[in-house]
Amino acid sequence: MPSRVVTCSLNSNHSKSFALLLSSSLQEVDHREIILREARNKFRVKASSVFLSGGLTLAAGESLPELVSQIWVGKGEPYCGPVAGTQSPASNSELHLISGKSYLDDKAIAQLKTVGRLPGVVLTVGLPDLHPGSRFPIGCAIAAEGIYPALIGSDVGCGIALYELSPRPKSTLNPSKLASALQGLDDPWSGSVAAWLSNYGIARVSPFDKTSLGTVGAGNHFAELCTVERIIDDTAAAQLGVLADGLYLLVHTGSRGLGGSILATETANESNPYIPPDSAHFQEYLTEHDYAVRWAVANRDLVAHRIKQCIMPSVQDVGDDAPDTQLDLKKITDVTHNSVTKHPLTVRDTTRELWVHRKGAAPADQGVAPCPGSRGSFSWLLQPTGDGQYNAHSLAHGAGRRYGRNALHTGTKINKQNLTQTELGSVVVCEDPDLLIEEQPDAYKDVTCVVEDMAEQGIASGLVVLRPLVTYKVRKDR
Ligand SMILES: Nc1nc2c(ncn2[C@@H]2O[C@H](COP(=O)(O)O)[C@@H](O)[C@H]2O)c(=O)[nH]1
């Protein structure tokens, strides 16, 4: 059964609060006891009373009324919370948190609750990779009547694709040699971008085509050569075309500057504009959004194509003379994790078509989705399960960050060698020292917990586990 989230503030100091996840399991109906225990841990005070809005107290053994989403905890002093009727309007939307073992940051839950109060928002879903963003949370799906472009973020179309580089490499796979073969990937592609883009139904020209198409783009993006660590579902893996001995490539990148330019246009006059479904601008925005989504797919394919050209001599899989205008690799899956798409959803007994904004969430209705961990951990291929209603047809798109970038710059001297070779024996190509620190494996949550949480909640099951061999970030300094 779903859990609920309640904001718990200190009665004597309202700036101190935390998000409390209350399980709906029958064993835990003494909410007061649970709240006091958590509050003592979080606030480090001898909490002894729980107030509801207006000053009513929660008695021992009593459950919290269903609609209550804010409480105040005191140490015996009189109630100091808002008087009844003066609070900001309660959220009309539903909040579903899909978690269990995975760490969920209070700030991310608070951000998601804030999003849930936006007009037109009907359902917010926090996936186990949920973590705080600069304004809006990441690792979530937000179902609304219209569209909020800022909820998708600037990298419209960002996603992860998996390609087969070789079903059975003929030479031994040496991570260092493969890494040295990855050259020139940050330079603009020398082929015909117009011809490449035309394969994706794109006839438009943008300033980003020549400079950025076919480049990974550093930041949190990566391209990773992988082998298969474990096949969990043999039948499904065979259907997908994933073989135990194959060499595979994960590509995580997006629309580079194109998505950012679309968001900048939308937010020129207002930081979080809302586009209602009946507005004249609605279709205009969707046209731009769909363009960026297709451009990002074309970009992932071109990155994969260029990587194949770099490394194929190393795996002796030559002999393909396809023209340099289309992908000559087998693509296993490609899912977009920053986008907005329409889905039927039943929320509070009402079924309607809603626009599901995904900011770092994979779609659950498009077959197998990669769930990468970090450059130093395994990545998973997931089979979506269930009817998609509780999770708004969405899955975790990765492990999600455990620590923000700044928190990782501790000032301690870093041994670069430790960061360019991982515990799994893989090699990292990253010549930007800051990025090397910010994207270290410890920056991310445990992807196994993320996958287990989704399996537990019946939204996905793991099919295949991939092992990193070489992770490519960037050769040039930022
Ligand atoms: N296999 C790898 N996974 C990685 C790496 N760096 C990050 N990650 C995971 O990808 C997602 C992407 O999230 P996004 O919000 O940046 O789109 C992230 O949550 C990590 O779990 C890597 O180098 N290799």
Ligand SMILES: [Mn+2]
């Ligand atoms: Mn991404």
